[in-house]
Amino acid sequence: MTDKYYLKQEDASDNGIELTVRKPIQGPPAIDVTKLYRDQGLFTYDPGFMSTASCESNITYIDGEAGILEYRGYPIEQLAAEADYVEVAYLLLYGELPNSTQLQEFDEIITHHTMLNENLKDFFGGFHYDAHPMAIMVGVVGSLSAFYHDSLDINNPRHREISAHRLIAKMPTIAAASYKHNVSEPIIYPSNDLSYCANLLQMMFATPCESYQPHPIAVQAMNLLFILHADHEQNASTSTVRLAGSSQANPFACIAAGIASLWGPAHGGANEAVLNMLTEIGDVSNIDHYIDKAKDKKDSFRLMGFGHRVYKNFDPRANILREMSKKVLEELADSNNPTFELALRLEEIALKDDYFLERKLYPNVDFYSGIIYRALNIPNNMFTVMFAIARTVGWVSHWMEMMSDPKQRIGRPRQVYMGPSRRDFIPLKNRS
Ligand code: CMC
Numbered sequence: 001m002t003d004k005y006y007l008k009q010e011d012a013s014d015n016g017i018e019l020t021v022r023k024p025i026q027g028p029p030a031i032d033v034t035k036l037y038r039d040q041g042l043f044t045y046d047p048g049f050m051s052t053a054s055c056e057s058n059i060t061y062i063d064g065e066a067g068i069l070e071y072r073g074y075p076i077e078q079l080a081a082e083a084d085y086v087e088v089a090y091l092l093l094y095g096e097l098p099n100s101t102q103l104q105e106f107d108e109i110i111t112h113h114t115m116l117n118e119n120l121k122d123f124f125g126g127f128h129y130d131a132h133p134m135a136i137m138v139g140v141v142g143s144l145s146a147f148y149h150d151s152l153d154i155n156n157p158r159h160r161e162i163s164a165h166r167l168i169a170k171m172p173t174i175a176a177a178s179y180k181h182n183v184s185e186p187i188i189y190p191s192n193d194l195s196y197c198a199n200l201l202q203m204m205f206a207t208p209c210e211s212y213q214p215h216p217i218a219v220q221a222m223n224l225l226f227i228l229h230a231d232h233e234q235n236a237s238t239s240t241v242r243l244a245g246s247s248q249a250n251p252f253a254c255i256a257a258g259i260a261s262l263w264g265p266a267h268g269g270a271n272e273a274v275l276n277m278l279t280e281i282g283d284v285s286n287i288d289h290y291i292d293k294a295k296d297k298k299d300s301f302r303l304m305g306f307g308h309r310v311y312k313n314f315d316p317r318a319n320i321l322r323e324m325s326k327k328v329l330e331e332l333a334d335s336n337n338p339t340f341e342l343a344l345r346l347e348e349i350a351l352k353d354d355y356f357l358e359r360k361l362y363p364n365v366d367f368y369s370g371i372i373y374r375a376l377n378i379p380n381n382m383f384t385v386m387f388a389i390a391r392t393v394g395w396v397s398h399w400m401e402m403m404s405d406p407k408q409r410i411g412r413p414r415q416v417y418m419g420p421s422r423r424d425f426i427p428l429k430n431r432s
Contacts (some may be wrong), residue, residue: 005031014407020079026061043414054411055242059092060233069317071231073095080320085226086110086196089168089393093400112415113169113191114199115414117147122182133385134263140174142256143169154249155356163251164396167389169323171389179382183260197222200389203287204322205377209267217331218376222386225369228317229387231394237262241395242402246411251399261390265304268391269396270366271383275374276340284345295355303350305367312360321368328375340371349353 003023010017016041020032030053036042046052061070077336079088090106098106127136136320139308144166145152151162177187178224180203188203198214201222206212240261244254262268281290293301302327308315329337347363350356366387373383402408 003277012155019101022056022272032134033094034089037414043416045416049239054239055234055402056405057401058095059120059401062233062310064308067311067314067316067319071234076228076230076316079321080227083227083337084195085230085390086104087228088230090250092393092397093164093168095313098209109165110169110196111190111192113166114173114192116170116193117175118143120147121177121187124187126176127181129184130182131380133175133182134259134269134388136178136181137174137385137388138177138256138260138263141171141259142253143402144170144252145250145416146169154248154250154403157404160251160400161327163210164400167251167255168393171199171392173203173380174387175385176200178385179204179379182379182381184410192209195223197218197226201376204335204382215332217328221324221328221372221376224320225372225386226390227401228320228365229390231368231391231397234398236264238395238398241399243411245402246408251396254399255395258391262388262391268366268384268387270304270364271370271373272380274343274367275370275383278339278342278346281342281346284342286407287342287346287349291349291353295353303356303361305370306350306356307359307361307364308364311362311364314362315363315364318363318368321365325371329373332375334394341375343371345368402406 003021004020005019006016007019017036019036022030023034024030032232033044036044050091059072061073071079071088072095074097074391079091083091086107087098087103088108117233120140120143123140124136126141137213148163148166151159151166153159173190180187186208188206188208190199191202194202198219202212203212206227231358241254241258243249244257249257265273269432275288281287290301291303293299294303294306325340329340347367351362356362369387370380370383373386374380378386
């Protein structure tokens with residue numbers, strides 16, 4: 001459905017410029033400015049994409065004011081309560097919940113793609129012993145295109161699907177191997193009789209000398225975290241994947257680009273930054289000092305895990321994780337865990353402070369995810385890697401959607417140039 005919008009200059013006598021308005025199924029309408037430059041010689045200016053829809057998508061819907069998040073129409077609360085991560089992965093990738101046969105087939109496909117080409121293992125040894133696992137992820141995932149040539153024809157839908165399956169399946173194996181490199185232990189192979197999340201824990205914590213039985217609550221918590229992190233419409237890393245893919249780059253390169261974008265502390269790196277921040281604060285008595293720092297515009301310190309570009313009342317994922325963090329700490333760690341106590345006190349103080357209230361800064365998903373990962377014995381530098389595993393299905397779903405869209409073309413933003421006007425070259429000898 002479309003409507004018309006008229007862009008009119010204050011002193012213009014005519015009706016102004018007629019623009020088409022695109023009406024979504026849900027959410028605010030969008031003014032279509034694609035022909036604005038061609039017809040009127042005008043650009044739109046929107047750094048940070050504050051008011052810009054970059055594409056049409058059928059995958060995920062967010063209402064930031066109402067705290068709504070839906071995957072393919074299903075509310076996140078229902079998926080979190082009822083579904084398995086692999087089931088949600090199928091939903092995001094194919095658009096519908098699988099029936100039991102479809103789920104079994106999909107699960108088998110993912111399970112049988114978890115192994116890595118044996119030569120890929122040599123890559124890990126090339127990294128410095130204390131390399132950040134996200135650095136290893138960017139490199140190794142990018143290198144997959146050098147190993148899986150048989151699924152690289154991006155114009156072939158079947159190739160695209162195989163690459164998507166490979167990425168979803170191999171991410172936990174690569175992630176666990178990055179961790180093993182970091183702790184100087186041998187890489188553990190995937191085990192086909194385990195679920196997606198149990199297998200990841202097994203590959204991280206088993207050794208050739210000792211098998212590892214993941215605790216059921218650890219598997220349940222990880223399944224929940226992965227569902228909540230699986231997609232979030234056009235966030236920075238997904239937009240990076242789409243932009244990289246718009247140039248026809250191969251899917252492994254595109255996902256490596258997404259991982260790089262996710263790494264930043266304003267995005268997926270926030271979960272690691274939250275735990276580092278809590279460690280730095282150290283004690284409840286220091287909270288006021290850090291709140292003052294966060295409010296001081298001359299200080300670059302921000303309260304990590306607070307604020308969100310889209311959610312302005314609450315992050316529905318944070319509400320779900322707050323409950324799970326209590327459960328995990330009760331079952332697996334000390335429920336009087338000082339880090340959790342500190343986090344709850346910080347949350348309480350910030351939620352009463354005018355600075356945070358006026359700016360609608362509430363705890364986001366990553367305020368709690370790090371606390372849970374810590375209780376599962378996942379080291380801080382692996383938190384963002386966990387996020388990357390979960391988000392891979394979101395990235396590949398968006399990449400697949402974009403690649404099958406006949407309107408797809410290379411993404412090429414323009415700019416408002418503010419540099420020097422044309423000037424003549426000055427030979428070196430004449431420069432002061
Ligand atoms: N601590 C202190 N002040 C903040 C914070 C914070 N965490 N977040 C925003 N502000 C202030 C900011 O200084 C600005 O104040 P003013 O209007 O006086 O200039 C106002 O709030 C608006 O902030 P913004 O930076 O313009 O908002 P944004 O939409 O561009 O940024 C954000 C959103 C998530 C990057 C930002 O809130 C932030 O840096 N938060 C901390 C990092 C974090 O937790 N990121 C995880 C996001 S959720 C997971 C994910 O999506 O990956």
